[in-house]
Structures are given as structure tokens and as C-alpha cells.
Amino acid sequence: MLDRVSKTFSARGNDPAVAALKDISLAIPRGEIYGVIGRSGAGKSTLIRTINGLERPSSGDVIVDGVTINRLDERALRGERRKIGMIFQHFNLLSSRTAFDNVALPLELVGLSRTAIREKVLGLLDLVGLSDKKDRYPVELSGGQKQRVGIARALATDPKVLLSDEATSALDPETTRSILSLLARVNAELGVTIVLITHEMTVIKEICHRVGVIEAGSIIEEGPVSEVFAHPRTTTARSFIGSLPGREVPAALAGRLGADPATATQTVLRLTLTGDAASQPLVTRIARELGIDIALLGGQIDSIGSHPFALLYAGVPTGAWANGAVTAALEAAGVDTEVIGHVA
Structure with missing residues (x-):
């Protein structure tokens, strides 16, 4: 949950101060897939970085699984971050590690035994459909396979929340559909809450339960996806919806x-x-x-x-x-x- 969260970046040199987030309040129920859509510079990335504690809000609170993230010291925050998985647009895999070893990395950092790590990693690679690619390096994998490794790694520490930062924007449409289908299955089978940041309305339409439209650091429209699609109230929402195939006037x-x-x-x-x-x-x-x-x-x-x-x-x-x-x-x-x- 975000409670009246604002974030202002201070002026630097000739650059003025920037209000990246403005009084944002969001309540995301446990187990939901929540989408945030906005154009470049709208505040999407800053929003997601406040949820995992990489940015501390200038005001307001970020509460994840009952814990106020922004009020923790660094040591406590590192522990809480294990409950928040993250998947990235460009995968962020270590090129020197195999698919198995990339997924194993967060488990190594928390000191799990080799036996426990092997059992966990093999289970996750099976979940994302890459059991046969466990010994492949990132350079040997397709974009969709790399993202599946990224999803498996994000799930390694059994997070309560999974954050997806433009995770499909570097993929072709068919691969995008397969990744979104995987995320929907992860949500259904593991009960993980997913917060999905995107600029593509097709992604929201495919798997999200609710959506918030962000513009200039503010959530300007929010609600169930079906309602926002059927009754968009803002020009920005209508613009995104109008970009979908079939929405244009013949x-x-x-x-x-x-x-x-x-x-x-x-x-x-x-x-x-x-x-x-x-x-x-x-x-x-x-x-x-x-x-x-x-x-x-x-x-x-x-x-x-x-x-x-x-x-x-x-x-x-x-x-x-x-x-x-x-x-x-x-x-x-x-x-x-x-x-x-x-x-x-």
C-alpha cells in the first residue's frame, strides 16, 4: 500500500528540482495483479523503486505485507527486500553464470546449503519451463528464456510481492504473451502479488486485475481493468485504450x-x-x-x-x-x- 507518497528530487547544477511522485495513494490487495501504465517520464520507475526501498519517499509511507518499508534502517530493509522480487526489462543476468547459477545467486547470499539451493533452483527452473536449459549461459538463451530465468531468480526467496519493470517491452509479441501467461500462472499458483509497470495497454489488458494510470507523477485514474477500458474518464486513459488493435475507426x-x-x-x-x-x-x-x-x-x-x-x-x-x-x-x-x- 502507498499512503500519500511523494518524491521530489533536489535541484542539481542547472537542473531544477523534480517532483517525480505527487501524493500517490494505492491499496493493492494481496494476490492481485496490479498494473501501472504511463508514458516515459510519468513517474513509473520512481514509483516501483519506492516499493522496493531503492528510493525513499520525500513524504508518505510505503507499506508492504504490513511493514512500513521507508521507515526501516538499511539492515532491516535488506531483510525485507527478500520479500520483494524484481524482474527487469533487460533481464540483468550475470553473463558469467549459467541459468542455474543465476537463479541460485540470491539463495547463496542468504547462506542456504548447496543441497537446499539445488532443490529450490531445479523446482523454479521447472516452473518457468527451463529445466533443460539449466547449464546454459545467458548468451546461449533467447530473450524470452532470459526473462524466464529472471522470473525464476526473482521467486527464489519466496517473495510476497513481485515487481515487474517493463519486463516484456524488449520482447516480440509472441514471447510477450508467453511471459505474461507465465506471470499469470505464478500469481494463481503461488499467490504472489504482482505490480506491473508498463507503457503498453496490451499488457494491462492481458493479465491485470486493476490498473492505475500515472501522469506527471500523479495517479489520474484507477480501477478494475474492465471498468477503465469500458469507461475511461481521462484523455490519457482514452489515448492508451485507443492505441489497441480494433479500437481505431476503420x-x-x-x-x-x-x-x-x-x-x-x-x-x-x-x-x-x-x-x-x-x-x-x-x-x-x-x-x-x-x-x-x-x-x-x-x-x-x-x-x-x-x-x-x-x-x-x-x-x-x-x-x-x-x-x-x-x-x-x-x-x-x-x-x-x-x-x-x-x-x-
Whole structure:
């Protein structure tokens, strides 16, 4: 949990002081996968460094598993950090050590016996699917395999919390999906709380339960992923969501859209349907009830976590839109509507 955490970096030379975090409060339940999304410079990395104690906040408290991290002395903090695993964008593996020895390193540092280390490391390599690569060096591994070693190493000390700092941004899409699937399995099987920092909305959509949107050091929007996707309140959240495949206005339609309904015969609506509404023939039913034609012009049907989600572009007669009948019927059925433009 973060309780009103702020972090200001002092002025240095000609560089002014920087308020990297501003009064951030977050409550992350045990066992949840929580995503923090923001652009470069928004404060993501500073936020994650305050959670593992690498940065002490200027004000406020960071509480992990009941312990106020920022109020510990260095010796106590080193002990608490064993409860917080970390995986990195560029893996941070030691090139002179095999996959086995990289995973074993944190266990060696706490003084475990060689027998205990071997048993633990082999179990972790099996968990991440790399039992057959235990004697390979990082140079012999693919990017996805290196990240699996990094995940196994982060889990070596049985952490309560696993921090992921842009862990998939250096990977191709297929490998990214496999790593996210592994993290979801780690969360489900081990009950580890995961805090995931990213600038990619596809990552949030894939595995996170809740998401916070960070901008200029502040959390500007926060909630269940399905709710933020369906009802983004801020321009930044809408921008991230709009970058997802299927969210953009179909190219053939975009070139025909105009702003003036006076000369239009068809008004184009973006319809957002969630939950039961996403799997019901609502558009067909409303068209039949109103005695009008509704043309489906594009969109996608998907799921956010276990929640059905549909985004559709629909063309309706401009007259029916102008008198409010279509919008009223859609909103009564629980469909969010947004006018995209008009077609002559």
C-alpha cells in the first residue's frame, strides 16, 4: 500500500528540482495483479523503486505485507527486500553464470546449503519451463528464456510481492504473451502479488486485475481493468485504450466522416458493450423495435480478463439519431454511445 507518497528530487547544477511522485495513494490487495501504465517520464520507475526501498519517499509511507518499508534502517530493509522480487526489462543476468547459477545467486547470499539451493533452483527452473536449459549461459538463451530465468531468480526467496519493470517491452509479441501467461500462472499458483509497470495497454489488458494510470507523477485514474477500458474518464486513459488493435475507426470509414449532420444521411456511433450486453443481440433488437436499419461498420468482440467486451462502429439514420430515439434506446440497454461523425 502507498499512503500519500511523494518524491521530489533536489535541484542539481542547472537542473531544477523534480517532483517525480505527487501524493500517490494505492491499496493493492494481496494476490492481485496490479498494473501501472504511463508514458516515459510519468513517474513509473520512481514509483516501483519506492516499493522496493531503492528510493525513499520525500513524504508518505510505503507499506508492504504490513511493514512500513521507508521507515526501516538499511539492515532491516535488506531483510525485507527478500520479500520483494524484481524482474527487469533487460533481464540483468550475470553473463558469467549459467541459468542455474543465476537463479541460485540470491539463495547463496542468504547462506542456504548447496543441497537446499539445488532443490529450490531445479523446482523454479521447472516452473518457468527451463529445466533443460539449466547449464546454459545467458548468451546461449533467447530473450524470452532470459526473462524466464529472471522470473525464476526473482521467486527464489519466496517473495510476497513481485515487481515487474517493463519486463516484456524488449520482447516480440509472441514471447510477450508467453511471459505474461507465465506471470499469470505464478500469481494463481503461488499467490504472489504482482505490480506491473508498463507503457503498453496490451499488457494491462492481458493479465491485470486493476490498473492505475500515472501522469506527471500523479495517479489520474484507477480501477478494475474492465471498468477503465469500458469507461475511461481521462484523455490519457482514452489515448492508451485507443492505441489497441480494433479500437481505431476503420480506415475506409474515417475518410468519409464529416462534422455536419445537416447534410448527412447516416450518423456513425461508437458503441461500447460490457458484461452481458456484449453477448446479447442488442443492436438487432433496437433496430427492430425502432423500425430502422443499423449498419455495423467495424469493431471487435473481446474479453478483458473474464469480462466480455465489445466495441462496435454502427451507422444509424441521422434522423433517428437527431430525435434522440437511438441514443435513448442504446443507453437504456446499458450501451455507451459516442458520436464519431456523419456520412453524407
